[in-house]
Every structure is written in C-alpha cells, then in structure tokens.
C-alpha cells in the first residue's frame with residue numbers, strides 16, 4: 021500500500037477532489053501529532069470528519085454545533101485539567117463558524133485565556149451548505165446568496181478581517197498561513213502548540229467547487245494569493261508583529277481573481293482598482309512597516 | 320403514481336435528469352415533482368433526487384422509499400445497501416456500467432445498463448453522465464418517447480450545450496441493454512431492513528471509528544490518472560505535502576500513489592517542479 025502506515029487523516033474521505041481544507045487539516049494534524057483532541061463544528065470538515073460508521077481523523081474528534089467550537093475547547097480544557105491530562109486542544113472550523121456564528125464563543129474563550137489552538141480554514145463562504153456568502157466572503161464575489169445579474173447583487177460588502185478582530189483581544193499568538201507554504205504553516209502550528217494560552221491561525225483554503233476553478237489549481241491559487249500581495253503571511257507573537265514573507269516582485273492580482281468563476285463578472289476597471297488598493301497597501305508597508313491598523317472607513 | 324429515485328454523486332447531474340423528465344411530463348399534461356434530498360453539497364458526495372409522476376395532483380412531499388425505478392449514476396453506489404432499498408417487485412434498475420452489474424435485490428426486477436461514463440467522457444471530456452443515463456432510462460422505462468425527451472433536453476440546456484447532450488442521450492438510447500434480475504437469497508434475508516439496519520452492528524452512541532474509505536473507494540471519482548515518470552522525479556517530496564488526500568508517498572523507487580483512493584485532483588502534477596507527474600487518461 022502506497023502511503024503512510026498510520027495516517028492521521030484517512031484517505032478515501034468525503035472531501036472534494038482538490039479540497040484546500042482537507043489539505044490544511046492534514047498539514048495541521050500531522051504537525052501536531054497524535055496527542056491532540058480536535059473540535060470541529062458544522063462545516064465541510066465536520067462532514068468530512070465522519071461518514072458513519074467511519075471517522076476520517078485518526079485522533080479523537082468532537083463534533084459540535086455550528087456556534088460552539090470555542091465553548092467546547094473551554095470545557096475540554098477544564099476536563100483535561102481535572103484529569104491531569106497533557107493534550108493539545110485544537111479547534112478546526114470554517115470561516116462561517118468562526119467569523120460569523122461562532123465569534124462570540126471564540127471571543128469569550130480568548131478573553132478568558134484558555135489554552136487551545138484555534139484554526140480557521142477560510143474558504144470564504146458557507147461551502148458545506150452550497151456556497152452562501154459569509155462575513156469572510158470578499159467584496160464582489162458571486163455566491164448563491166449574492167448571485168449577481170438579474171437575480172440580485174454580488175457581494176457588496178468587504179470581508180471582515182478576523183485576524184485583526186482576534187489580535188484586538190491581545191491574544192498571545194496569532195498567525196496567518198497558506199497551504200501553498202507548508203513549511204511556514206507547519207512552523208506556525210508548532211509555535212501555536214508551544215505557546216500557553218489561546219492561539220489562532222487563519223489559513224486561506226481554496227475551494228474548487230465554491231470558487232469555480234479546476235481542482236488541480238488549489239495550491240497554485242493559494243500561492244498566487246500570497247505572491248500578488250492579497251493574502252499576507254504574518255504572525256503576532258506576544259505583541260511582536262512580523263511579516264513572514266514580502267513578495268519581492270508582486271504578481272498582478274488579476275492572476276488570482278481571473279481563474280475563478282465567482283469573479284467572472286469583474287471588468288478590467290475593477291481589476292485596476294483592486295490592483296491600486298493592493299499596491300497602496302504595500303507601499304505603506306514598505307514605508308511605515310507592517311501594522312494591523314484598522315482603516316477608518318470600510319471602503 | 321410512478322415514483323423514481325436517482326442516486327448519484329454531487330456534480331453528476333442527477334437532479335437535472337429528474338427535472339428534464341418532469342418538464343416533459345408537465346408538457347404532456349401530467350403532474351410531476353422533481354426534487355433533491357438536501358445534504359452536503361460537496362462534489363463526489365452521494366446524493367439522491369426524486370421524481371414523481373401522476374395523472375392526478377401529487378400531494379406527497381416525502382422522499383421516495385418504494386420506487387418503481389432506481390437510476391444509479393455511479394456504479395460504486397451499489398456498494399451501499401440503501402441504493403436498491405425498497406425497489407418494487409418488477410421494478411426497473413438502471414445503472415451506469417459497461418457490463419451487467421452484480422447487485423443483490425430482494426425482489427425480481429429488470430436491470431438495465433449503459434456505458435454512460437464512456438459516452439460522457441467522449442462527448443464532454445469529463446464525467447457528467449446524466450443525459451446519457453436519461454436516454455437509457457427513458458428507452459427502457461418508456462415514460463417519455465425519444466422525440467419528447469430530446470425536446471426536453473434542448474429546452475433545458477443553453478443552445479451551445481444542447482446538441483451534445485441530445486447526442487449523449489441518443490447514444491445511450493441506442494446502446495442500453497436490459498436483462499431480468501432474480502431475487503437473491505442474501506438480499507431476501509435482508510428484506511424489511513431499513514436503511515439504518517447496519518447501525519445494529521454498532522453500540523448506540525454516536526461514535527465513529529477511524530477507517531479509510533469512509534466515502535468508499537474514492538479512486539472511482541478520478542477523471543484523470545496521475546502518471547509518474549520515475550526517471551525525471553528528483554524525490555523532492557513536493558507532491559507528498561501538496562496531496563490533500565495524503566495518498567502520495569516517497570519510496571526508494573520514487574513516488575507511488577494509492578489509486579484506490581486518489582481522487583485525481585491533479586495537484587501533484589501541477590506542483591511537481593520537474594514535471595515528473597502528468598494527468599493521463601483513466602486506466603491507460
């Protein structure tokens with residue numbers, strides 16, 4: 021048999037071909053190793069976690085209601101303490117479960133300072149239920165609830181920046197990552213495990229079906245997002261903010277948007293506007309250094 | 320009333336097939352219903368759609384549990400017991416398969432099979448077997464005549480896709496084969512089972528245990544095969560880290576890929592820095 025003898029993510033699970041989320045799940049679980057308990061809410065990875073009677077992860081997984089990932093982590097920490105058990109508690113949740121419905125629970129758990137690693141894999145929508153918009157869907161995207169054209173508008177609002185929201189809690193460790201940079205991702209997961217207290221990783225997760233691109237391009241698209249300067253890789257470690265990578269010669273942002281059918285309606289005018297926004301952001305970073313400053317207007 | 324249940328995988332177009340037939344029936348003055356069973360919408364996940372046709376208004380709003388016909392868009396779904404569950408005696412089972420599929424039924428039925436996979440691959444270059452299955456099913460079932468079927472297909476699809484889909488249905492109409500399938504003893508013993516009878520084997524707690532192939536042999540989802548050129552391979556392991564499924568491993572001889580579960584996404588081929596992996600034809 022051509023593969024690991026004891027994989028932590030079982031092959032033959034129900035994720036789509038080319039799924040970015042299951043790739044992230046594999047990289048994360050392998051970085052943490054067998055001594056972990058995962059908490060997964062309703063989301064694609066929740067559905068992938070079990071095809072009863074079989075489970076996909078070779079570590080204990082608790083599947084929770086949509087909003088309660090961080091509440092479960094809180095309870096598990098208490099239970100592990102009571103039992104004197106040393107184990108890494110991992111929340112693994114989609115963007116809907118994190119930036120929308122689960123935000124209150126997450127905020128509370130970070131504020132109370134429990135020890136856990138919270139991974140938000142961000143596929144920029146409610147993918148498991150058929151590609152509805154989420155607070156993390158970027159502006160201009162077509163989703164099944166922002167279908168555009170005669171049926172209604174495309175998403176008009178910019179995305180919520182969950183990493184900044186989490187950073188505002190004064191969390192000990194926060195990082196963004198990408199499946200196209202597995203070594204960087206693995207290092208950040210290992211750092212999060214080592215840090216005491218709450219830690220948060222925000223990972224871009226391309227979704228072939230929901231974004232509308234060929235399954236082979238998942239990793240490449242994640243890389244283009246970084247190389248074009250759209251998806252910034254950085255970490256905030258006990259108050260010290262560091263960019264993990266500044267693309268030397270940035271790719272045009274169009275290379276990220278154009279292959280995706282959810283952006284098929286974007287015109288060259290819009291691309292120019294998007295390019296200008298990214299260029300301005302990086303000019304500021306180069307001049308003043310990288311910061312998590314919040315813009316005053318939601319332009 | 321006639322009731323049909325369509326089993327497929329997300330992305331195969333089972334619901335579209337049901338809707339096309341429903342439209343043809345509505346035009347014919349009949350009442351019809353076509354709807355999916357809502358669930359996960361992931362590509363490749365098993366999904367069902369239902370079709371009801373009657374001369375009188377249809378008031379039922381429930382899933383079809385005792386179908387007159389079962390249409391199976393993907394033969395790997397026959398591994399699931401609930402696929403043929405409840406089929407009526409003398410009913411019709413239509414399967415996407417090159418040869419007469421092996422399947423145990425608890426009542427005698429007619430079985431039909433057609434190479435919808437081959438038809439779809441040659442016409443569309445990928446697996447969208449629905450219109451081919453529609454052609455085979457309409458022919459052996461006799462619910463819709465060939466001309467009405469083709470009209471309904473043309474009305475459904477935008478002009479640029481219509482003719483290819485009509486051609487798919489026509490090829491299947493011409494090549495479908497039918498046989499009688501006797502009730503089998505093992506299936507007889509399972510008669511009266513519910514779709515959840517297998518739960519009896521497990522303790523009554525909602526616990527699942529790690530196992531590969533939770534979604535079956537997902538290798539059957541492939542529309543292209545990864546082909547490795549070991550001479551070129553520099554053993555960098557990029558394909559190993561980039562494989563979502565974790566089925567690519569580095570060995571002394573280079574790279575091997577577990578084709579039982581590889582879903583054929585093609586990421587390994589695209590990520591390989593020396594182009595030692597390519598996407599080739601399935602089974603070539």
Ligand SMILES: Cc1ncc(C[n+]2csc(CCOP(=O)(O)OP(=O)(O)O)c2C)c(N)n1
Pocket residue numbers: 041062063064065085086087113114115116117118143145146147148149154
């Ligand atoms: C309270 C509640 N509302 C709605 C649902 C239905 N539901 C299940 S998964 C899901 C979408 C999850 O989206 P996200 O967290 O972004 O993860 P993804 O599916 O994209 O991986 C929804 C709406 C639910 N399970 N519970």
